[in-house]
Amino acid sequence: MIMSSNVSTLLVQAIGALFIGAVFAHFQRAFHHGYLRHWTHSWFAAAAMLAMAAIRNIIRETGEPAGVVYFALGVVTAVAALLRIVWLLFGAWELTADRTVPRARARQLVGAAIVLGAASALLPLLFGQGTVDDGSGAPALVRTMIRAGLGGFAFAAAAVLVLRARPWHAGLGHRLVGISFFAYGAEQVHYVGIALWTWATGHTIGYQPLLNILDFLLQFFMALGMVIWLLEDERRSAVDAATQIEHLAYHDALTGLPNRQLFLDRLDVAIASAHRSGGQLGVFFLDLDRFKLINDSLGHSVGDKLLQVVSRRMRTLLRDDDTVTRLGGDEFTILVPTVEHVDDATAVARRVREALKLPIVIDGRELFVSASIGISLYPNDGDDADTLLRNADTAMYRAKNQGRDTIQLYAPAMNARALEQLTLENRLRRALPNGELELFYQPIVAMQTRRVAAMETVLRWRHPELGLLSPDSFIALAETTGLIVPIGEWVLRTACRQLRQWQEAGLPELRAAVNLSVRQLQQPDFVPLVSEILAETGITSETLELELTESMAMQSDGDTLGKLRELKRLGVRISIDDFGTGYSSLSALRLFPADSLKIDRSFVGDIVTDPDDAAIAEAVIALARSLKLQVIAEGVETREQLEFLRDHQCDYWQGYLFCQPRPASACSAMLSREVMVRQSLGLIRG
Numbered sequence: 001m002i003m004s005s006n007v008s009t010l011l012v013q014a015i016g017a018l019f020i021g022a023v024f025a026h027f028q029r030a031f032h033h034g035y036l037r038h039w040t041h042s043w044f045a046a047a048a049m050l051a052m053a054a055i056r057n058i059i060r061e062t063g064e065p066a067g068v069v070y071f072a073l074g075v076v077t078a079v080a081a082l083l084r085i086v087w088l089l090f091g092a093w094e095l096t097a098d099r100t101v102p103r104a105r106a107r108q109l110v111g112a113a114i115v116l117g118a119a120s121a122l123l124p125l126l127f128g129q130g131t132v133d134d135g136s137g138a139p140a141l142v143r144t145m146i147r148a149g150l151g152g153f154a155f156a157a158a159a160v161l162v163l164r165a166r167p168w169h170a171g172l173g174h175r176l177v178g179i180s181f182f183a184y185g186a187e188q189v190h191y192v193g194i195a196l197w198t199w200a201t202g203h204t205i206g207y208q209p210l211l212n213i214l215d216f217l218l219q220f221f222m223a224l225g226m227v228i229w230l231l232e233d234e235r236r237s238a239v240d241a242a243t244q245i246e247h248l249a250y251h252d253a254l255t256g257l258p259n260r261q262l263f264l265d266r267l268d269v270a271i272a273s274a275h276r277s278g279g280q281l282g283v284f285f286l287d288l289d290r291f292k293l294i295n296d297s298l299g300h301s302v303g304d305k306l307l308q309v310v311s312r313r314m315r316t317l318l319r320d321d322d323t324v325t326r327l328g329g330d331e332f333t334i335l336v337p338t339v340e341h342v343d344d345a346t347a348v349a350r351r352v353r354e355a356l357k358l359p360i361v362i363d364g365r366e367l368f369v370s371a372s373i374g375i376s377l378y379p380n381d382g383d384d385a386d387t388l389l390r391n392a393d394t395a396m397y398r399a400k401n402q403g404r405d406t407i408q409l410y411a412p413a414m415n416a417r418a419l420e421q422l423t424l425e426n427r428l429r430r431a432l433p434n435g436e437l438e439l440f441y442q443p444i445v446a447m448q449t450r451r452v453a454a455m456e457t458v459l460r461w462r463h464p465e466l467g468l469l470s471p472d473s474f475i476a477l478a479e480t481t482g483l484i485v486p487i488g489e490w491v492l493r494t495a496c497r498q499l500r501q502w503q504e505a506g507l508p509e510l511r512a513a514v515n516l517s518v519r520q521l522q523q524p525d526f527v528p529l530v531s532e533i534l535a536e537t538g539i540t541s542e543t544l545e546l547e548l549t550e551s552m553a554m555q556s557d558g559d560t561l562g563k564l565r566e567l568k569r570l571g572v573r574i575s576i577d578d579f580g581t582g583y584s585s586l587s588a589l590r591l592f593p594a595d596s597l598k599i600d601r602s603f604v605g606d607i608v609t610d611p612d613d614a615a616i617a618e619a620v621i622a623l624a625r626s627l628k629l630q631v632i633a634e635g636v637e638t639r640e641q642l643e644f645l646r647d648h649q650c651d652y653w654q655g656y657l658f659c660q661p662r663p664a665s666a667c668s669a670m671l672s673r674e675v676m677v678r679q680s681l682g683l684i685r686g
């Protein structure tokens with residue numbers, strides 16, 4: 001049997017559609033693009049449609065067009081024709097919209113295509129032909145017009161979407177696919193004209209072989225265009241990835257600002273330019289004040305958003321040729337490549353500082369930040385990038401030490417101070433194992449009985465070269481380095497052992513008062529450590545008093561308060577030191593597990609001559625009475641001060657009027673004399 005031109009056309013088209021589907025399937029497995037999956041389904045459906053149509057034509061040409069098989073082939077052909085259109089449009093839409101077709105909607109449209117395709121196969125029944133369809137009647141004409149018309153519209157729409165997905169000049173591949181789709185759609189519409197001509201004249205066209213060639217070429221160009229398209233996409237992705245990697249190598253991922261490496265590169269260029277022109281440039285080192293408190297209390301997500309706002313403010317404030325950099329954490333640097341005078345540099349720093357102090361609203365919460373800024377200038381403060389950056393950093397730390405929210409110009413003496421601090425830190429790390437630390441004690445005297453009720457520990461460091469150092473010389477350094485944790489444990493253990501010795505000497509009611517650091521309280525095993533030391537030394541928990549500064553007490557988080565309440569349940573006394581210098585609220589103070597308040601020495605010094613200090617002391621005593629807390633006054637040096645405090649019913653006092661802090665041996669001798677006096681008084685009374 002010799003195949004007719006119609007059958008050969010259909011078979012050529014089916015083979016071409018199968019080829020295109022295989023090409024798309026291969027690329028879909030390699031690239032996992034959703035639109036390729038839909039187009040793969042579309043072309044396989046087209047291959048099925050064309051193959052089934054060819055088989056129907058062969059059956060019809062044999063003279064037996066009736067029967068269930070013939071009818072079933074018609075249903076498959078019609079359904080495949082509509083599925084081809086649906087999947088083709090799905091792929092074009094995903095390519096243009098850059099998002100996936102919703103699964104529920106996709107299932108609905110595929111189901112509708114199946115139903116409509118099956119219904120179109122029933123057209124012979126509507127025309128009263130049963131399952132007979134010789135391909136020349138009205139049902140065949142209607143079916144051809146529907147399939148070819150919808151196919152032409154679908155390919156034309158897909159062509160428009162493909163060409164709109166990219167600019168015309170973006171690449172050859174998508175243009176070739178779009179044009180091929182459009183031409184293929186026009187060819188499908190052309191088949192409507194052929195069907196009308198055949199139905200009206202009863203003659204077939206004579207240029208069917210040319211259509212076969214055209215159909216093959218269009219499908220070939222579709223496949224070629226897709227290959228070029230995907231290769232261009234891969235090249236573009238590689239270029240984008242390289243650009244992104246290069247950007248990340250020189251920029252901060254969170255803020256988008258240049259990072260340290262890019263800052264140093266630009267600083268080197270600016271130094272070379274300033275050297276040639278004989279000008280100056282400024283390097284600013286900026287650190288946000290108390291940023292850790294925001295991170296710890298509100299979470300790192302809020303902290304990240306705050307850093308982004310700070311970055312945008314500085315970037316907006318400065319000139320285009322200035323460079324703002326995030327070094328990491330809450331540290332930023334600014335390069336101003338042209339500075340005429342020192343006043344110009346400080347003016348820039350003031351603008352930045354004032355801009356950052358404006359309220360920042362994040363997640364409905366209003367936040368306030370400040371910054372400490374250090375400045376170094378080329379060439380006076382260094383002639384290379386590392387030196388300028390290091391000196392600006394040194395100046396920033398000087399600004400921190402001066403109270404934060406300040407601006408500090410670099411001075412050579414700062415490096416000497418930094419070297420001195422580094423040397424002191426290295427020596428402090430060896431102080432504890434070398435036995436260089438020593439505890440002094442200052443008595444706390446009961447106002448009514450005039451007896452020593454407690455001994456407050458005062459840490460001293462016998463430095464091999466510098467002599468006996470007070471806590472002011474090294475405690476802040478110990479806090480910064482974390483050495484305060486082992487030092488604090490040693491202080492607590494030593495004080496409890498000494499207290500045990502004094503109690504065994506006949507002073508069972510004596511207490512030990514030990515100052516705490518916030519670092520110690522943050523240790524997860526702090527409460528078990530206190531319990532262990534109490535058990536080890538054999539003192540009762542009621543004779544241990546732990547002192548926290550007012551600022552520490554009022555800034556305590558839930559975890560810290562929980563630990564303090566656990567200590568309170570053990571029987572340990574809690575005292576708030578330096579009261580009156582912080583920002584206590586009555587509501588917070590009422591909930592804090594304290595036993596006593598200590599009036600800061602700054603108020604006691606002028607309590608007799610300054611009405612304001614006297615009023616503060618009276619208010620603290622009255623507040624303590626209302627909260628059922630005891631009051632301790634520190635820094636008492638004159639009898640007038642002591643009489644004022646006694647008249648206002650202060651419970652305890654300490655200061656140089658009684659004695660200054662002494663070593664344990666001197667305190668033991670003093671306490672022994674007190675024991676002897678008390679025993680003598682007992683004998684006299686007896």
